[in-house]
Amino acid sequence: MVAAPVVLAISLGYLLLLFAVAAHGDRRGAQGRSVIGNPWVYALSWAVYSSAWTYFGSVGRAAAGGIWFLPVYLGPMLAMLLAWIVLRKMVRIAQTYRITSIADFIASRYGKSPLLAAAVTLITVVGILPYIALQVKAVSAGYDLLVHGADQPAPPRATWWQNGTLAVTLALAAFTIVFGTRHLDSAERHEGMVAAIAFESLVKLGAFLAVGVFVTWGMFDGPADIWARAQAFPELQSLLRLGGGEGAGAFGHTQWFAMTILSMFSVLLLPRQFQMMVVECVDERHIRRAAWVFSAYLLLINIFVLPLAIGGLVHFGPGGGMDPETFVLSLPMAEGATALALVAYIGGMSAATGMLIVETVAVSTMVCNDLVMPTLLRLPGFGARAGGDVTRLLLNIRRAAIVAVLLLGYAYYRIAGDAYALVSIGLISFAAVTQFAPALLGGIYWRGGTAAGALAGLLGGFAVWAYTLMLPSMAKSGWLPAGFLDGPFPLLAPEALLGMTGLDNLTHSLFWSLLVNVGLYVGLSLSRAPSAREATQALLFVDVFERGGGAAEPAPIFWRGRARLEDLVGLATRLLGPLRAQQLFQEHAAETGAASVEAITADARLVDRVERQLAGAVGSASARVLVASVVQEEPLGIADVIEILDEASQLRVYARALEEKSLSLEAATAELRAANEALKSLDHMKDDFMSSVTHELRTPLTSIRALTELMLDTPDMEEAQREEFLRIVVGESERLSRLVNQVLDMAKMESGHAEWRIADVDMRALVSDAVRLTAGMFDERGAQVLMDLPATVPVIRADPDRLTQVLLNLLTNAAKFVPQEGGRAEVVLRAGTGDLAVMVRDNGPGIPPDQRAAVFERFRQVGDAATRPPGTGLGLPISRRIVEHFGGEMWVETAPGGGACFAFRLPLDPEEGAGGGGKRWASRC
């Protein structure tokens, strides 16, 4: 037992030490030799996560449920694995846009919505108050134990003014006011406070480890000994099994998972964590090391939890009347190690005070910026155009908020302090801040989220949280009628919504609240396109690494309008104080190359800069209102936003142009080389063509010349011989003129000079005409032609003469190749979904598959020269060109029975182009 004045003196002495550390930190910071500018201190400041809940509660939890104290620390481990990805983005966003609280972060993302900021603040206050009360309770319980002894029940509570707890609370308020609101910083950084918190983290770790070592090796003979001795108690044997301890029976793995996820989010979203990790971050690169150092810290501070819990149970006997949550104090006390018990008490106090200080600073910032300021701004006479320096007023609002939050916490503790175990209070708070996760994480990775969605999600999730977790816990404490737990009717029972069973109340609440939250957030966001302001903020947040601004590329500024320098100077002076305002404008003048502050042009960049600075002081939502009230703004539409983005990307384009220049030069060289190759090959093709044409022209000419000369030189030629020669001459002349025409035709088409007369074409009539025109040829060969035409076909737009030319060519070919006897050709017309197809089949020799491509090449006549009918070798290439001109395609395959089947399809709409996925008729050949 320790005398009350001694405990009080030590407590206050410890607080004074904190003052000294914080003052030292602030002084060093002011000298530019910051003590917090390294990842180690940064990581230690994150350890504010380990509050009195860890310090006392973990042991209690372990004593009751074995490994169940762990999920709350495994979750942060998971979060730390992704810290470099997620947390760094949050830090970059917060520092780029001067965001100073989680409420501001969410509100700013969704178009700087004051409503959203207020909602987040209210949820935080309601959700965090019990947690604050919990810390007060921990300090108080420790005090009671030290003063009144471990083995006696605490005496009836003394009147409030005699209670040391209140004194400690007030001292804390004083500390927080001094180091949390010493000055109004636009970055909302508190060097001294961070230094003090890092120091506290060392103290609580040291104290806890000291008690752990003392119990494990002083009272017992190492951890193995503790476990061996625990085997004597049957109820302890299964404590470290999954189904052991409190939850004997099936292992509640859903609850395990839920708690892991819950604490994973909480370590990022609790106001004090956001304050330390995001707002107080000096350099985002520190996250790299801090992530694993903080994880290691959590592991260290938990390493003796199980030995302490089991050791305590073995020492006092399970159910021995001693509250396991006090083992950290009661075990040293029971051994008479009073000094160590005092150290342990200080450790617990440092855990509690650290949490209280940071939490109240964070909450007071939110209350001031997001609840009080917006209200004040509505008051007449306080609007942006009113005069007077309000920095002092702002600080006083925060101070009042700090005192109010701490006293509310104290009051909560006085009223409800004995109602819950520490752990359940903490988890209720965790579940409350987890409601921020969808809006916050969705906001930095998804551009589509809107303010309406975020607000509805938050409020919906919060309402479900209150109904399924907060209020039932009050009902269980007897503050609400017990009937509340049954709900207005069974389907609405708070802990079994829609009759859902099989989940513990925490998992149940988490499931429903997050379901409602995410559902409303996503659903409402999708139901309406974001406004221009929401869209711009979404862009600035999601693409912060690309568009956040910096030396390389200025961020786009989504503001248009007119502003007067005097108004902006006046506004900044009023909210930042004359000194900081002057500094701000001088910096801007230097950066923009203005000769003096008076010479600054009040452009969008200046307005943006002032607004960002104000956001640091009063929150982005209030800053928006204030700036909007002193300038003339043009409302931005989505089109303007896109235009501004284009302007910004223009710069990026210029920056990249240089880099790309060499690449494009290289590409140009390659292109030129390729073009040269193409030209060479074209030239070669032209030579080939010319050579082919001359060859084809010379052949008939040779016959004609030779035969006519022979007739001339042989006057006595037989009549029959002469007649045969003349017939050949006539035939070769025809061939010659046909060839000349086709070569000209081909040349025109290839050069694009061919004339096309487009008209409505009825393919039915066209096919019939073509068949009629070639009927004579088939008759000569004793062959028959069949037509298979549908009743009607859609009209297509094409050149009827050209298509007739194609059909005549195919029909002539068929007539040439059908056998002498039993020759047979068939013309089929079909209408597909988007095209027409024509097939001309014959029962001739057909075309071997390896020559099918060749038949469409110029001057390529397939087959044996002696047996094949005469032709120019240009008919099919020209036909194919015509079909392709109208967006169709032509091919050849084997007809049933071995003949050739030439087919082509034409799209009804030529725009659709060839191969446009129309039905392939080839299979019908």
Add this chain to the structure above:
Amino acid sequence: MNRHPDGGGPRRGPLLALFCAALVLFNFPMLTVFDRDATVFGLPLLGVALFAIWAGLIGLLAWISERRPERRSGRRHRKDLS
């Protein structure tokens, strides 16, 4: 300040992989593997396993975070400068 999205720090891939591994290792049904009456150095297996996995993850995270970022083009330059 480094403008690169990676910030010159660890790459996303290994971190995400480690996160997924941790999620599996810390939860049902993986935990049932260690849920037996065996002891390690006289300590119950489940507790030792959880702390060992935890420590392992911290070690890996530290290793991933602290190793020099691989810069294919920069490595030689650095050597030249030193």
Add this chain to the structure above:
Amino acid sequence: MGIKVLIADDEPNIVVSLEFMLKREGYEVIVARDGNEALEAIRRERPNLVLLDGMMPGLSGFGVCEAVRADLSLGGTRILMLTAKGREADVARGVGAGADAYVIKPFSTRDLMQQVRDMLA
């Protein structure tokens, strides 16, 4: 035994004119429709002169010419190349392949006949 002349050309109408022309002069005429047939006929019939079209399906006239020159037993065969390709390169190729003379289509029957007579003299 008369003088044998082989006509190797794939254009039937040209063959008609050449055949008439040569028969009128009293030569014995053999006709081949492509390169392989021509080579076969040369080996079988041993013609004194071959009127060889340069462009034929299958084995081209140039190919036939080279094959004949490579076969020493066919050393006495005279070859007159006929081709529609009048470019220098083709002439060079024909001569390179071992043709004795080269006539470009369309040809004058009188000139061609004179050439044949000279070659068979």
